[in-house]
Amino acid sequence: xxxxxxxxxxxYSYIPKNTIYEKNLVDxxxxxxxxxxxxxxxxxxxxxxxxxxxxxxxxxxxxxxxxMIHTYSLIHDDLPCMDDDDMRRGKPSNxxxxxxxxxxxxxxxxxxxxxxxxxxxxxxxLSGYEKACKCVSILSRYCGTIGMVGGQVIxxxxxxxxxxxxxxxxxxxxxxxxxxxxxxxxxxxxGNANSDELLAAEKYAENIGLAFQIVDDILDVTxxxxxxxxxxxxxxxxxxxxxxxxLGIDECKALVDKLTIEAIESLSVFKGDTSYLxxxxxxxxxxxx
Amino acid sequence: xxxxxxxxxxxYSYIPKNTIYEKNLVDxxxxxxxxxxxxxxxxxxxxxxxxxxxxxxxxxxxxxxxxMIHTYSLIHDDLPCMDDDDMRRGKPSNxxxxxxxxxxxxxxxxxxxxxxxxxxxxxxxLSGYEKACKCVSILSRYCGTIGMVGGQVIxxxxxxxxxxxxxxxxxxxxxxxxxxxxxxxxxxxxGNANSDELLAAEKYAENIGLAFQIVDDILDVTxxxxxxxxxxxxxxxxxxxxxxxxLGIDECKALVDKLTIEAIESLSVFKGDTSYLxxxxxxxxxxxx
Numbered sequence: 100x101x102x103x104x105x106x107x108x109x110x111y112s113y114i115p116k117n118t119i120y121e122k123n124l125v126d127x128x129x130x131x132x133x134x135x136x137x138x139x140x141x142x143x144x145x146x147x148x149x150x151x152x153x154x155x156x157x158x159x160x161x162x163x164x165x166x167m168i169h170t171y172s173l174i175h176d177d178l179p180c181m182d183d184d185d186m187r188r189g190k191p192s193n194x195x196x197x198x199x200x201x202x203x204x205x206x207x208x209x210x211x212x213x214x215x216x217x218x219x220x221x222x223x224x225l226s227g228y229e230k231a232c233k234c235v236s237i238l239s240r241y242c243g244t245i246g247m248v249g250g251q252v253i254x255x256x257x258x259x260x261x262x263x264x265x266x267x268x269x270x271x272x273x274x275x276x277x278x279x280x281x282x283x284x285x286x287x288x289x290g291n292a293n294s295d296e297l298l299a300a301e302k303y304a305e306n307i308g309l310a311f312q313i314v315d316d317i318l319d320v321t322x323x324x325x326x327x328x329x330x331x332x333x334x335x336x337x338x339x340x341x342x343x344x345x346l347g348i349d350e351c352k353a354l355v356d357k358l359t360i361e362a363i364e365s366l367s368v369f370k371g372d373t374s375y376l377x378x379x380x381x382x383x384x385x386x387x388x
Numbered sequence: 389x390x391x392x393x394x395x396x397x398x399x400y401s402y403i404p405k406n407t408i409y410e411k412n413l414v415d416x417x418x419x420x421x422x423x424x425x426x427x428x429x430x431x432x433x434x435x436x437x438x439x440x441x442x443x444x445x446x447x448x449x450x451x452x453x454x455x456m457i458h459t460y461s462l463i464h465d466d467l468p469c470m471d472d473d474d475m476r477r478g479k480p481s482n483x484x485x486x487x488x489x490x491x492x493x494x495x496x497x498x499x500x501x502x503x504x505x506x507x508x509x510x511x512x513x514l515s516g517y518e519k520a521c522k523c524v525s526i527l528s529r530y531c532g533t534i535g536m537v538g539g540q541v542i543x544x545x546x547x548x549x550x551x552x553x554x555x556x557x558x559x560x561x562x563x564x565x566x567x568x569x570x571x572x573x574x575x576x577x578x579g580n581a582n583s584d585e586l587l588a589a590e591k592y593a594e595n596i597g598l599a600f601q602i603v604d605d606i607l608d609v610t611x612x613x614x615x616x617x618x619x620x621x622x623x624x625x626x627x628x629x630x631x632x633x634x635l636g637i638d639e640c641k642a643l644v645d646k647l648t649i650e651a652i653e654s655l656s657v658f659k660g661d662t663s664y665l666x667x668x669x670x671x672x673x674x675x676x677x
Contacts, residue, residue, distance in 0.1 A: 115532075115533040115534060118533065118534070118538070120541070120542045120545065120555065120558060120559075121533055121534075121541045121542065123541065123545065124533060124537070124538065124541040171496075175492060175493075175496060178469075178492065179469075180467075180468075180469075180487075180488035180489050180492060181489055181492065198469075200469050200544055201544070203464060203467065203470065203492070204464075204540055204541055204544075207460075207464060207495075207496075207499065207537050208532045208537040208538075210499050210500070211499070211528045211531050211532030211533070211535075211537065212528070212532055212533065213528075214503045214524055214527075214528035215525065215528035215529050217524070218524045218525035218528065219525070223521065227517075228516075228517035228518045228520075228521040229517045231517075231521050231524075232507050232512065232517040232520050232521050232524075233507075235503055235506070235507045235520075235521075235524050236504065236507035236508070238503075239500045239501070239504035240500075240504050242500050243404075243496075243497045243500030243501055243504060244404040244407065244410055244414060244417070244500070244501065245404060245407070245410075246500075248413070248496050248500065249407070249409070249413065249497075251493055252409070252410045252412065252413040252490070252493055253410065255489055255493075256409065256412065266409065269409060270409075
């Protein structure tokens with residue numbers, strides 16, 4: 100599998116160059132793109148594409164695109180009118196460094212850059228119009244109203260309200276799960292997956308996506324600020340209900356295990372070597388940051 | 389040519405439906421989409437497509453997409469961390485009605501919706517993957533760092549600074565001109581334009597785009613708040629240099645005439661009936677709001 104360094108090199112290669120007047124904007128985009136993170140979403144795109152026999156090179160623009168969308172969402176999430184977070188991954192959040200106006204626009208430009216990246220001439224040369232179009236369709240759908248942004252809105256609407264577990268699940272599926280699903284499905288498109296394989300990837304994505312969010316909720320209670328690189332206890336502070344407040348830590352841990360096993364089982368339809376995706380699901384379930 | 393009512397019906401048909409938890413978000417998106425405006429950008433896409441023999445039906449998803457991008461940019465532009473405008477088109481701006489958080493997310497979701505719209509199955513059925521991909525490429529490029537957002541950044545950087553006419557031109561070309569150019573070029577792609585026609589459309593777009601912005605600067609001084617539907621004199625108040633502060637009203641009016649004539653002349657390479665685009669260029673040059 101492609102290592103994180105290779106993904107990051109490709110990601111950074113898409114940052115606009117030779118801008119004279121927009122230096123601040125591009126610096127702000129680069130600041131958040133280079134701020135690290137686990138690069139889970141691009142890794143998933145590459146892993147599914149490679150599992151199906153496609154090259155990492157062909158899948159890379161789509162892998163980078165989903166990471167750009169993720170990065171834009173973090174910048175906008177941290178803004179004062181949203182979560183108002185001063186820190187992200189152990190560093191000052193984007194707007195604390197570049198100001199709210201530039202941070203807002205850097206997020207906007209990163210979203211555009213994702214779709215630009217997926218339809219560049221060199222992307223089309225490798226993948227053709229059909230795959231690129233299908234990936235644009237998937238990513239735009241799962242990052243918009245019925246995906247990531249929709250999930251953020253549910254999150255906002257239920258601040259200081261008691262959300263039921265159904266609503267929390269709906270929120271988590273969209274907010275975190277949306278992009279994870281898009282990442283897996285784009286990998287499948289690049290690898291010419293059949294309909295059974297698409298369904299299996301969707302199942303895998305839904306399960307690890309929900310498990311990922313529940314682990315986040317657990318870590319928000321059990322981890323330290325230093326380990327997470329962001330303030331802990333933020334959900335409790337904002338009176339937010341989540342999986343942990345509803346089910347308790349032990350039941351949540353059991354649920355993460357169950358979801359992870361189901362995610363791994365769904366991979367059985369693939370003929371190729373699924374060991375990387377199996378290990379990834381386990382690693383995400385047992386992560387400490 | 390397709391009338392505004394038909395464009396608006398198509399535009400509204402893309403607003404997400406059946407959302408339970410995201411009602412506020414969708415209401416906020418609809419509020420700004422339905423707030424009127426001249427619908428210049430979608431009109432341009434349709435006009436170039438029809439000039440080249442394509443149907444309005446085929447061009448419509450791309451026409452609507454550019455209007456969605458325009459709408460998102462207005463919502464974000466009005467936010468307190470940007471221009472902090474309470475009024476837009478004679479109505480309270482989006483964040484005054486829905487709050488800053490929902491307004492931010494409505495803008496984000498509208499950008500995603502634009503790319504979603506361009507790659508829907510029914511769009512592909514009419515236009516095929518190649519045209520859709522090329523339009524995604526054009527729109528994402530001209531709304532991002534080297535286009536609309538880049539222009540907004542130049543605008544921010546030169547607040548309270550004396551920008552030269554070169555810098556003002558660069559800003560106007562990107563901020564207003566970016567989407568106008570994208571609109572014209574997408575119409576050309578839908579209509580299978582050849583390279584001469586693409587160049588001519590680009591020239592037309594650049595000229596009417598710059599003329600449009602200079603007229604805006606003129607109206608900011610000569611119009612009334614009631615007529616414009618937004619506060620006048622805002623550039624002077626923010627100590628912004630623009631075409632009018634640099635060249636004066638008379639020279640600006642002469643420049644608008646010159647740009648309009650050049651825009652019209654560039655249409656001569658087209659074999660079809662260009663009268664609609666000729667009239668549109670003249671109408672934009674003499675508009676009073």
